[in-house]
Amino acid sequence: MLEIKSDAPLGKVTTFKIGGNSRAAALVGSVDELKEACAFADGAGLAFRVLGGGSNVLVGDDGFDGLIIWYRDRTFEIDASTGIIRVGGGAITAQVAGAAARAGLTGFEWAAGVPGTIGGAIYGNAGASGGEMKEVVVSVDVFERGETRTYSAAECGFAYRHSAFKNASGIITAATLRLQHATQSADPQKKVMEVLRYRMETQPKGFASTGCIFKNFEPDETAIESLRGVGVPEMFLVARRVPAGWLIEHAGLKGLRRGAARVSEVHGNFIINEGGATAGDIIELIELVRGGVEKKFGVRLTEEITILQ
Ligand SMILES: Cc1cc2nc3c(=O)[nH]c(=O)nc-3n(C[C@H](O)[C@H](O)[C@H](O)COP(=O)(O)OP(=O)(O)OC[C@H]3O[C@@H](n4cnc5c(N)ncnc54)[C@H](O)[C@@H]3O)c2cc1C
Structure with a gap:
């Protein structure tokens, strides 16, 4: 029971x-x-x-x-011969990524440092170091309206930090992922170590956080022209993705604080809880940062995180 x-x-x-x-x-x-x-x-x-x-x-x-x-269905099973992984919605993303690399599979190393579960990663189309969930998902089992339905990858509606599950109330219970066999010269475990080292060097350590607060900004043609005029590097404009952390840093907002919440000095898109911060502190800081970036760059950032209240 x-x-x-x-x-x-x-x-x-x-x-x-x-x-x-x-x-x-x-x-x-x-x-x-x-x-x-x-x-x-x-x-x-x-x-x-x-x-x-x-x-x-x-x-x-x-x-x-x-x-x-x-x-909390944390189970997963890797078929190293086919590259197919059958995974419970509550499986720990980083554990699946590590085990897949040890099985000689490539394509999911980027996930080795992403906290949380496969269900959460699919819901938000999590990504890092150039990879994202949509590249590895074959199908997703979802419990909705009393029964389980299987969504094909196309039906998942993946986009940058988005999936169709954000507009529905289904619960992701399991998924099938497909990875590739690594070539002899590539070493997935080495890549995992590189990914983890990069994260260690670029993210704040020792504080509670929820990772990146805002989505990176995806400019349209008009926005590209105006961002060019305010000094946003061309490489971001060509990629049509301007890192929120860069915008926050160059709006001079790193280190800004409210109560026990602070915009990280290490990574501008992280807000850290220095101990005892309230949700009110965080929400106030989110609005200050959003306003500061809008004032400097004319860009309105939107949250990547879910606010539950
Ligand atoms: C230090 C740090 C670093 C991070 N780095 C990254 C990163 O590099 N890339 C990245 O994309 N994210 C990153 N994140 C954010 C987070 O780890 C990911 O978004 C992760 O995939 C969320 O999974 P979760 O299980 O914790 O989801 P939760 O926080 O538990 O939930 C998030 C949302 O997903 C929904 N959800 C969760 N499980 C299910 C399910 N089974 N079915 C349906 N909906 C579900 C919830 O309702 C909620 O709306 C980072 C977070 C931290 C703290």
């Missing part, structure tokens, strides 16, 4: 270490338990939200007045 906890503190279990309690919470490890949890929410008249690793979410100070479902 599924255990449902009431008044569960969410601040302890998200990487930001911020936020109030949820009315109820359930650790769910299978589709059958998921059905039980959804039936409970229906019966109690509660909204529900699923979370994986809690690494891309800011929970409000008043918490969430509903049921939080932590989806």
Whole structure:
């Protein structure tokens, strides 16, 4: 029988270490338990939200007045001969990436340092070091309206930090990924080490955060012209993607603080919780940064993170 906890503190279990309690919470490890949890929410008249690793979410100070479902099917199976990986929605992304590299498969090394679960990574089309989920997903199993449906990769509607699941209430229960066999000269494990070293060098260490707060900015033709006029490097304009961290840094916003929240000096797109920051501090800082970048560059940044309140 599924255990449902009431008044569960969410601040302890998200990487930001911020936020109030949820009315109820359930650790769910299978589709059958998921059905039980959804039936409970229906019966109690509660909204529900699923979370994986809690690494891309800011929970409000008043918490969430509903049921939080932590989806914990952490299983995965790698077929090294075909490159196919069958993975539970709650599997730890970095563990899957490490195991795939050890099995001699390439294409997922970039994910070795991404916190959280496969479900969360698919939901947000997570990416790093030039790779993203949409390149490895074959299909996704989603529990919606009481049954499981399999989405093909095309149906997932992947775009930059976006998937069709952002506009729906389905729960990703499993996925099939396909990687490639590494050539003899390439060493996926070496690439994993390089990816991890790069992250160590470019991201703040020792503070709670939720990774990048904002999406990088994708300019259209008109925006490209005006950004050229304010000194944005040509390589970003050619790539049609201007890193939010660059905009924040060059708007002079690194180090800005509200309460115990601060824009990281190491990476401008990270807000760090120095200990005891509230969601209110973070939201205030997000708006200050957004306003500062808009004033300097005429660009309005949008959040990559989910705000749950
Ligand atoms: C230090 C740090 C570095 C990071 N670096 C990167 C990076 O390089 N690239 C990157 O893309 N992200 C990065 N992130 C953000 C985060 O790790 C990713 O977005 C991650 O994929 C989120 O997974 P999660 O399981 O923690 O999702 P959660 O935070 O638990 O949830 C995020 C969203 O996904 C939804 N969701 C979660 N699980 C499911 C599911 N099973 N079914 C349906 N919806 C679901 C939730 O409802 C929520 O809206 C970083 C975060 C931190 C803290």
